[in-house]
Amino acid sequence: MKLKGFTAGLEKNYKLFQMNSVTQNYEKEMLEWRHDFHAHPELNFDLDITSSKVADILKSFGLEVHEGIGKTGIVAVLKNGNSNKSIGIRADMDALPVTEENDCTYKSNHEGKMHACGHDGHTAMALGAAKYLSNTKNFNGTVYFIFQPDEEKTQGAQAMIDDGLFETFPMDEVYAFHNLPGMELGTFATRAGTITASESLFKIELRGQGGHSALPHMGVDTITVGTQIITALQSIVSRKINPAMNGVVSVTKFESDGNENILPGHSIISGDARALSPEANQIIERSMKDIVDGTAKAHGVDYDFNYLTRTNMTINSRDQAAFASKVAADLFGEDKVDGNCDPKLFSEDFAQMLMVKPGCYILIGNGTEGTHGQSLHSSNYDFNDKLLVIGSSFWSKLVEERLND
Ligand SMILES: [Zn+2]
Numbered sequence: 001m002k003l004k005g006f007t008a009g010l011e012k013n014y015k016l017f018q019m020n021s022v023t024q025n026y027e028k029e030m031l032e033w034r035h036d037f038h039a040h041p042e043l044n045f046d047l048d049i050t051s052s053k054v055a056d057i058l059k060s061f062g063l064e065v066h067e068g069i070g071k072t073g074i075v076a077v078l079k080n081g082n083s084n085k086s087i088g089i090r091a092d093m094d095a096l097p098v099t100e101e102n103d104c105t106y107k108s109n110h111e112g113k114m115h116a117c118g119h120d121g122h123t124a125m126a127l128g129a130a131k132y133l134s135n136t137k138n139f140n141g142t143v144y145f146i147f148q149p150d151e152e153k154t155q156g157a158q159a160m161i162d163d164g165l166f167e168t169f170p171m172d173e174v175y176a177f178h179n180l181p182g183m184e185l186g187t188f189a190t191r192a193g194t195i196t197a198s199e200s201l202f203k204i205e206l207r208g209q210g211g212h213s214a215l216p217h218m219g220v221d222t223i224t225v226g227t228q229i230i231t232a233l234q235s236i237v238s239r240k241i242n243p244a245m246n247g248v249v250s251v252t253k254f255e256s257d258g259n260e261n262i263l264p265g266h267s268i269i270s271g272d273a274r275a276l277s278p279e280a281n282q283i284i285e286r287s288m289k290d291i292v293d294g295t296a297k298a299h300g301v302d303y304d305f306n307y308l309t310r311t312n313m314t315i316n317s318r319d320q321a322a323f324a325s326k327v328a329a330d331l332f333g334e335d336k337v338d339g340n341c342d343p344k345l346f347s348e349d350f351a352q353m354l355m356v357k358p359g360c361y362i363l364i365g366n367g368t369e370g371t372h373g374q375s376l377h378s379s380n381y382d383f384n385d386k387l388l389v390i391g392s393s394f395w396s397k398l399v400e401e402r403l404n405d
Pocket residue numbers: 116117152376377
């Protein structure tokens with residue numbers, strides 16, 4: 001659907017946009033669902049309340065609902081017509097261990113837990129699209145609505161895949177989106193190829209010999225060795241990786257068993273590394289191992305080095321990225337879509353699904369003002385409710401365009 005005369009910012013033209021979008025009749029319900037999820041956040045795989053609410057809502061549309069896939073994950077199946085074509089839409093449902101600072105009527109009721117990444121909104125938008133599509137059935141084929149647990153600790157997508165997601169529900173392709181604060185409300189960004197980075201956790205354990213702080217020659221201090229390692233790690237991104245490839249190495253924790261007058265015989269350095277290509281990730285791991293090995297050996301310290309890539313890069317397929325951009329441009333205008341955005345250094349476990357199926361991950365602007373412009377994962381961030389109609393209209397049009405005759 002073209003929105004004629006729709007050129008200026010969505011904020012200004014929101015009323016016009018509402019009139020032209022496809023899911024505006026479901027806005028009130030989406031708002032209620034979103035605020036209910038927001039008020040009752042749950043973490044990781046422990047989504048019993050959220051997931052049973054989602055399942056009940058989906059059942060109320062008459063969808064075939066499969067629960068318990070990847071522990072608390074859900075797949076709802078909506079078929080129409082006789083085409084073999086199929087598409088998957090994925091939403092994440094988990095919250096974060098953050099204490100909410102917002103003062104809103106739907107503020108978190110669960111102390112120390114908060115929907116600080118907007119997954120409450122993602123879930124509500126997928127539900128809105130599911131309701132619209134089950135009412136209108138203006139498509140020919142099968143839509144799989146995937147509601148996944150544990151995106152934040154990046155284990156949920158893989159858990160659903162291990163539980164037979166793509167064998168039981170053999171979809172041709174799969175899509176997901178994420179809101180992004182700091183990006184103008186309702187603008188879309190995606191790209192072919194890598195869009196988000198891999199995340200690897202590293203841990204370096206150093207074992208020397210503890211001793212008296214005034215008798216350093218009788219011990220093997222692991223702090224002086226550890227700090228040399230930490231400094232040397234900074235040279236990986238600046239000197240080992242081709243500047244055209246991106247990477248980040250961040251040491252986030254340095255612990256030791258030392259005390260005021262006790263030299264530490266045991267230290268642990270840990271942190272996380274991001275890369276936008278498998279090659280950059282391999283260079284980071286190999287360089288890190290060389291630095292630890294060389295420095296530890298030079299000082300007579302034993303070590304263990306552990307590097308675990310727990311999330312892969314999210315790699316969009318060319319066709320699906322172009323198609324998603326086209327759908328967004330047709331709905332909201334060319335000027336609202338960047339089909340070749342810069343890749344981002346954060347990680348997203350939808351990556352695991354794109355390792356198996358072609359598909360696309362899309363970013364949608366959450367706005368730049370107030371709580372909508374605050375960083376994801378912060379205690380004063382909030383999902384922008386104006387996105388509910390925008391995101392669910394996008395899902396609905398994506399399905400209708402893809403599964404047409
Ligand atoms: Zn998050």
